[in-house]
Amino acid sequence: MVNRVQILDAVNIAIRHTNETLPADGKIGPGEQERILGDGAKIDSLGFVTLMVAIEQEVDAAVGKCPSLVEELADPAAGVTTIGQLVDYVAGRV
Amino acid sequence: MQERSELERDKLLIVSDFNADILAGLLANDTNAPAVAASSAGFRQVTSALLNDDPGLWRNKKAALIWVRPEAISEVFAKAKLMQPVDHSDALREMDTFCDAIIAASSRVPTTLVATLHLPEEERGYGALDMQAGLGVRSLLARMNQRLAERLNATKGLFLLDATRWFACKNAINHKMWYLAKVPYSNDVFKAAIGDLKAALRAVRGQTRKVVICDLDDTLWGGIVGDVGWENLRLGGHDPVGEALVDFQRELRALTQRGIILGIVSKNTESVALEAIEKHPEMVLRQSDFAGWRINWNDKAQNIADLMKELNLGLDSAVFLDDNPVERARVAEALPELLVPDLPSDKMLYVSALRRLDCFDSAAVSNEDRNRAAYYSAERERRTALEGADKVASLDDWLLTLQIKVQAEPINDVNRKRAGQLFNKTNQLNLTTRRMTENELESWADAGNRVLLTFRVSDKFGEAGLTGIAGVELVGDEALVTDYVLSCRVMGKRVEEAIVHQLTESARSLGAKKLKAIYKPTAKNQPCLEFWRNSGFEYDNDNTFVWDLDKAYPKPAAIELIVSKN
Numbered sequence: 001m002v003n004r005v006q007i008l009d010a011v012n013i014a015i016r017h018t019n020e021t022l023p024a025d026g027k028i029g030p031g032e033q034e035r036i037l038g039d040g041a042k043i044d045s046l047g048f049v050t051l052m053v054a055i056e057q058e059v060d061a062a063v064g065k066c067p068s069l070v071e072e073l074a075d076p077a078a079g080v081t082t083i084g085q086l087v088d089y090v091a092g093r094v
Numbered sequence: 095m096q097e098r099s100e101l102e103r104d105k106l107l108i109v110s111d112f113n114a115d116i117l118a119g120l121l122a123n124d125t126n127a128p129a130v131a132a133s134s135a136g137f138r139q140v141t142s143a144l145l146n147d148d149p150g151l152w153r154n155k156k157a158a159l160i161w162v163r164p165e166a167i168s169e170v171f172a173k174a175k176l177m178q179p180v181d182h183s184d185a186l187r188e189m190d191t192f193c194d195a196i197i198a199a200s201s202r203v204p205t206t207l208v209a210t211l212h213l214p215e216e217e218r219g220y221g222a223l224d225m226q227a228g229l230g231v232r233s234l235l236a237r238m239n240q241r242l243a244e245r246l247n248a249t250k251g252l253f254l255l256d257a258t259r260w261f262a263c264k265n266a267i268n269h270k271m272w273y274l275a276k277v278p279y280s281n282d283v284f285k286a287a288i289g290d291l292k293a294a295l296r297a298v299r300g301q302t303r304k305v306v307i308c309d310l311d312d313t314l315w316g317g318i319v320g321d322v323g324w325e326n327l328r329l330g331g332h333d334p335v336g337e338a339l340v341d342f343q344r345e346l347r348a349l350t351q352r353g354i355i356l357g358i359v360s361k362n363t364e365s366v367a368l369e370a371i372e373k374h375p376e377m378v379l380r381q382s383d384f385a386g387w388r389i390n391w392n393d394k395a396q397n398i399a400d401l402m403k404e405l406n407l408g409l410d411s412a413v414f415l416d417d418n419p420v421e422r423a424r425v426a427e428a429l430p431e432l433l434v435p436d437l438p439s440d441k442m443l444y445v446s447a448l449r450r451l452d453c454f455d456s457a458a459v460s461n462e463d464r465n466r467a468a469y470y471s472a473e474r475e476r477r478t479a480l481e482g483a484d485k486v487a488s489l490d491d492w493l494l495t496l497q498i499k500v501q502a503e504p505i506n507d508v509n510r511k512r513a514g515q516l517f518n519k520t521n522q523l524n525l526t527t528r529r530m531t532e533n534e535l536e537s538w539a540d541a542g543n544r545v546l547l548t549f550r551v552s553d554k555f556g557e558a559g560l561t562g563i564a565g566v567e568l569v570g571d572e573a574l575v576t577d578y579v580l581s582c583r584v585m586g587k588r589v590e591e592a593i594v595h596q597l598t599e600s601a602r603s604l605g606a607k608k609l610k611a612i613y614k615p616t617a618k619n620q621p622c623l624e625f626w627r628n629s630g631f632e633y634d635n636d637n638t639f640v641w642d643l644d645k646a647y648p649k650p651a652a653i654e655l656i657v658s659k660n
Contacts (some may be wrong), residue, residue, distance in 0.1 A: 004208035018283060046115055049274045056270070070274055 002063050004091045008032075011087055014054035022047055037073065041081070059090055060061040067093045082094030099150035103131035104156040104295065107203070110134070111166030113276040126605045128295055132159075137179075137276065140166055144195035152202040160196055161209040161257070163278065164235055167192045168595045170204065171238065174231050175217070182227075182234050184583075200252045204531045205298050207291055208246060209257040209584050210239050214267045229319070250533045253294055253457075260286035262293060292619035299529060300518030303433060303453040304466075305385070305407060306349060307398055309416040310360035310367055315339055315380065316441060319370045320362055330376030332409035338442040343378035345448050349385065352452055353463025355404070355470050358387035359397045359414070385470030394421055395428035406582030408521060408618055410635065412455060458511040462559035462608050469583055472555040486534055493652035494554040500562075500592045503658040505539050505546055512546050513559045516581060519617040523585055523625065525578035525611055543568040545600040549593055551584045557582050559659050564593050566601050573601030573643075575611035579620070597657065598647040606643055613637040 019027045026042050028051065029032055035041045036048060041052065052069040059066035059078050067090070073080050106121070108114040118132035135151060140162050143151075152158075163304050165172035170185035174226035199519035201204035211233075217222065219231035252539050260266075263282040271277040271476060296302065311318045316328025321582050328336045346356060346612060356379065359645040360367060367389045371381055385405055393457050394416070402409055410431040416422050417437055426434040438447055482493055505513050514532025521527065530538065549562030563583035568574045601609040611631065623637060626627070630647070631639035641647060649655055 020123055020281065021116045023119065023122060038518070048273055049271070049275075050116065053268070053270050053274065057265075 002094050004087060007059060007094070008087050011083060011090070014051060014058045015053045015083075017058075018047065018051040019041075021050060022057070028083075029085035029086055030060050032082060033072045034083045034088065036086065051077060053088070055082060056082055057093045059094065065094050066090065071073055103129040103592075105154050106291075107152065107155045107158045108132050108134045109140060109160045109162075109199070111140050111162045112137050112272075112278050114161075115269075116281065117287070118610065120281060121288055121291075123284075124292070124293050126289075127301065128292065128299070130292070130295070131346055132266050137195060141195045144199040145510075147202065153387050153581055156204045156293060157205040157207060158199060158203045158489055159207045160199070160208070161287070163211065164209070164211040164238060168238065168265050170519070171231075171234060174234050175219075177220075180234075182237060185234055185238055186241050190245065193242060195244060198248050198641040200249055202435040204251055204534065205295065206249075206252045207294055208242070208252065208254050209260075210242065210254060210259045211235055212261060216260065216267065225370065226634040237631070251298075251531050251590065253298075255287075255290050255294060257287070257361055260290070262264070262286075269538045271538050283486070287605045289452060293455040293458075296453075296482050297455040297457045297532065298518070300457075300515060300520075302519065303451075304353070304410055304519075305357055305402070305405065305412040306346060306412045307357040307359050307401065307412055308346070309394075309414075309418070310358060310362060310370075310389070312441070313437070313444075314343060314416055315370070315374070315377075322365055324374050325369065326364075327374060329374055333486050335441050338444060340376055340378060342441075342444040342448065345379055345445050346561045347383060349454060350460055350467040353466055355385040355400050355405070355467050356383055357385055357412075358389060359394050359401060360387075360389050361391055362389050364389040382471050383467060385467065385472060390475050393424075393428075395425045398425060398429060398432065399416035406522065406526060406585055413451070414438065414555070415448075419464045421538050421636065431584045446465065452531070458515055460512040460515065460560075462512055462561075463515075464561065465557065468556060469558050476553075476555055490588075490650075493650075496555070496587070496652070497654075498551065498553045498587060498589065498652060499654045499656065500589055501550040501656045501658065502593075502596050502632070503535055503550075505548055505563075509560055513563055517563055517577070517579060518558060520579045520581060522582055523578075523580040524619050525575060525592070525622055526617075527578060527616050527619060539565065541567075545604065547588070547596065547600065549580075551587075551589055553587075558615060562589065562593050564597050565604075566597055566604065568601075568604040571606060572606055572608045572610050573597075573606035575609065578611065585621070588653055589648045591629070591648075592653045594628065594629060595647045595649040598641060598643060599657075602643050609641045611639040 015028050022031065028043060036043060038081050049070055054065045054071060056069055072078055113138065114134040120133045121130045132144055165175060167557065168185050170180045172181045193454055195209060209622060213232060214539060219227060224230035224232045260283050265280050266283050268277065269279045271359060308314055316339055317326065319327060328339065329338045330340045350356060368381060371377055375625040386401050388401050398414060402412055409429050413433045414425055415437060422434050425432065433453055435447065435451060437444060510532050514535055517535055518529050544565060544567045546565040548560050551558040551561050561584045563577055563579040565577040567576050571636065598609050611626060613626060626639045629639065631641045633639045
């Protein structure tokens, strides 16, 4: 069974990769409360896509599979706006 | 590294057929020099962006990077990729149009960098037939790149970067990012490109490492020579490590062909180490290949500082190679300007580590570069001659024995590259430390109220090559020394005074009554201030030096000065 910690580790690696491409005042902060969608999110649409694709790659490398996050999270019904929610979402889908 | 403001960064314009925002973001966060702020000209409309002379797009840009996928600039190539029959020569005509646009764009920025065209490795084209002339996709791509090189190589300030190496990483192509955001490549590809781009920008600025200082034991050869004797060192022979170390020495010698000089700093008994260098049959590098050495039991950091002082070069122009991580850490901490790369613990990987260093890239390779090691070797002989010349009464007497010739000539097609290189690399004996590309320098010198001269120096030991540049500009009835640049290779031989003598002659020919030199301090040009303070010019507390041109400035007796008009 997939461990939530494994997903969180993969997400954090993806955040590090994404932050390399973001300006100093637009980097994704540490912590599961950091918002990535909706009001209060620092990243723009390109930053969001970059992060999602990076997470897909890292989660796939860690556990062997990952849903297509960009498409699924575009649906408000997914209910994901923070890193913590994203980790829970991925953990529930793999 | 301290965060740099936008104003301190070099402005780079990216012209691409893909979304370059990720590349621009990675560039902004890259901590290697120079700091770069990149903006995109928008993507897809490459040729129109190149031909767009809107000043808003190009203003204040130090450089442009042009990076496109081949199908974006060649319809013929796009059809060839889809296996449609095409005439390859039509693609070359499209390349000519593309090259014309690049050349037009290159006139708007000092430096233009163009990535070679690349096809992802996964594209197999016609398989075994893909390099067949007139058919294969890769065959066509090779011809297009060849045309690119032929057309662009002659353009000043324009450099073609080989993109192939950027794709030598896992998952180079990012299909998902392409469909989602029109970003075709992975971050690793972009990072490799940034490495080459910054190396090129440093090369254009003359920020090139010029010296490699090597340890000996377990670095140039295997084993401790003081323990095992030179006969038992691991070097060459039927020994994989010995063979690898011979190749490592060959690679170091190859660097000397690019103008890099070699030195030794090693904890050893000098006579024992030098005997090994001269007597071991498999040594590639001999004493004559080294510009100098410090072989003793003293602290290596101090030895390196002493050696660089002897070579009249700054620590920021040197690289230190040592197998011992403790010694590397000590030297790196003591001399932060020095580059101390990690060497792998496996000696068979030394060559690869050396080849991967991008600090030796230069904007041009001149004859002076190829002969630099010989110049320094000759300089070592001069020092030896001076130390042994007990009958020589004074420096001037010794200089007379050297038969020094200084040849002055304007900047021209033959010396332009070397002049640009010297102008941008020289730090210590540099009055104003202006930085200009060779194109800008040549254009500047064209004005009628200016004289810009290059100086070649030789003596009985050999040619030092083009080692000086100096310029004056008439302002009212005074001439201002705009540039006074001299390579450290010829410092201290009265060449300095010979150049000043020529500057006074040039200023007089422009109609000036006085010659004025204003010293602009930098972190490195204190030696220049010391020279001017002893030059005989009157000076004030602002370090403005003045010579009344009613008086002749004496030419040093030991120097023969030859002035050419062209």
